[in-house]
Amino acid sequence: MAKFEKSFPFSNKWLDDRLAVNTLNRVLSTEYWIPKNINFLWAMGMVLAILFALLLVSGIFLLMYYKPDTNLAFDSVNYTIMTEVGYGWLWRHVHGVAASVVFLVIYIHMFTAIYYGSYKQGREIIWISGMLLFVAFSAEAFSGYMLPWGQMSYWAGMVITNLFSMGSLEFNGLVEWIRGDYVPGDAFLSRFFMLHVLLVPLAIIGIIVLHFGALRIPHVNNQDGDEIDFDVESKKYLAGETKEAKVIRFQWDFLSKDIFVLGVFMIFFFYLVFYHFDFALDPVNFDKADGLKTPAHIYPEWYFLWSYEILRPFSKDIGLLAFAFAQVIFMLLPFLDRSPNVAPASRRGLFRIWFWVLLVDMIVLSVMGKVPPMGIFNTIGLVSALTFIGLWVILPFITMFEKKLKD
Numbered sequence: 001m002a003k004f005e006k007s008f009p010f011s012n013k014w015l016d017d018r019l020a021v022n023t024l025n026r027v028l029s030t031e032y033w034i035p036k037n038i039n040f041l042w043a044m045g046m047v048l049a050i051l052f053a054l055l056l057v058s059g060i061f062l063l064m065y066y067k068p069d070t071n072l073a074f075d076s077v078n079y080t081i082m083t084e085v086g087y088g089w090l091w092r093h094v095h096g097v098a099a100s101v102v103f104l105v106i107y108i109h110m111f112t113a114i115y116y117g118s119y120k121q122g123r124e125i126i127w128i129s130g131m132l133l134f135v136a137f138s139a140e141a142f143s144g145y146m147l148p149w150g151q152m153s154y155w156a157g158m159v160i161t162n163l164f165s166m167g168s169l170e171f172n173g174l175v176e177w178i179r180g181d182y183v184p185g186d187a188f189l190s191r192f193f194m195l196h197v198l199l200v201p202l203a204i205i206g207i208i209v210l211h212f213g214a215l216r217i218p219h220v221n222n223q224d225g226d227e228i229d230f231d232v233e234s235k236k237y238l239a240g241e242t243k244e245a246k247v248i249r250f251q252w253d254f255l256s257k258d259i260f261v262l263g264v265f266m267i268f269f270f271y272l273v274f275y276h277f278d279f280a281l282d283p284v285n286f287d288k289a290d291g292l293k294t295p296a297h298i299y300p301e302w303y304f305l306w307s308y309e310i311l312r313p314f315s316k317d318i319g320l321l322a323f324a325f326a327q328v329i330f331m332l333l334p335f336l337d338r339s340p341n342v343a344p345a346s347r348r349g350l351f352r353i354w355f356w357v358l359l360v361d362m363i364v365l366s367v368m369g370k371v372p373p374m375g376i377f378n379t380i381g382l383v384s385a386l387t388f389i390g391l392w393v394i395l396p397f398i399t400m401f402e403k404k405l406k407d
């Protein structure tokens, strides 16, 4: 007891006695080892965390003036926030650009993990929680897209909620239950507003904690897929102490690298915010929602285009099944890849080809998702969608017979 009485309130010791802050700091930073042989792609996780923080802060400012009412929403965004509120335009551009760019960084982060095999051998939960983050960010982006109540908000809301009729099952009761009406209206806007500002962000914060927690024990992977012995009781493996040192400390050695990449990224980000924010705001959405005027061509934001194109070239029911397949299949990657090799794709035989075909195929699907589904575009879309499905079907077979690289 004496130990507690003597310590001075709010000093480091005072907090350590009560909350073990020093142990926490050791476990999470100063004795958290990161492999040396990683490149700038490993900073994308940090970039994502900062982008999420930017989305939260800019979102809170927008929330102060936004009106979740079908009669007021459009003007509250396009008139009040953009022209009347001091720097309202800046918060809107930061929010819009971050919402788009976060998906670019998520895709880079995901494909880095696929390329280096960072989803297996103890890292399965990192991968699965990452995919849950992808799903949660998709829900966050979609619900946010409804809020300005422009033409694309309304019609994308209509198209996506229609998917819940389950094709020829015509489960219309479910669609109306989700909308709270026969067509998107006030109830629809209020519930998507609640999802966007409360429920989904809470879920994202929870999953981020799980994602970070899952990283602590297996540690991050590295460019060679080396298993590094992090159980370094002796200080031999400390950065710089021996020539063979393979690890660096998270704080500040690794963090300083992360912060450098983050700085470069922020130059790119604010360049977009100030000079090219329009790429993140669809011109059609600057017309107020009108249930009697269907836009000539309805398409989602760029980051959903590949999965939209998997739905489009097929008949209604098969399209829905293909779409559902595309949503869940990435989650199963750690179990479909049957090879024990944790190594870059360049050293993994057929998997190398599989990786690049998948990447190019998803880019082609995204381009085809944007153009009208006519003539040759339809054929290319169909071939790419079939290629996507085929790639996942063959994955267990090509990886099952992969040559073992190391023990």
Ligand code: HEM
Binding pocket: 041, 042, 043, 044, 045, 046, 048, 049, 052, 106, 109, 110, 113, 118, 119, 123, 126, 127, 128, 129, 130, 131, 133, 134, 137, 208, 211, 215, 219, 220, 221, 222
């Ligand atoms: C959007 C929110 C996300 C945040 C804030 C986030 C954050 C992080 C951080 C900080 C790291 C460690 C450093 C690094 O490798 O970059 C990491 C690693 C990882 N993340 Fe994410 N991540 C997110 C989304 C995802 C997604 C969508 C996936 C894909 C499924 C994913 C899969 C992984 C994997 C497999 C690793 C381990 C990498 C390795 O061991 O080398 N993450 N994440």
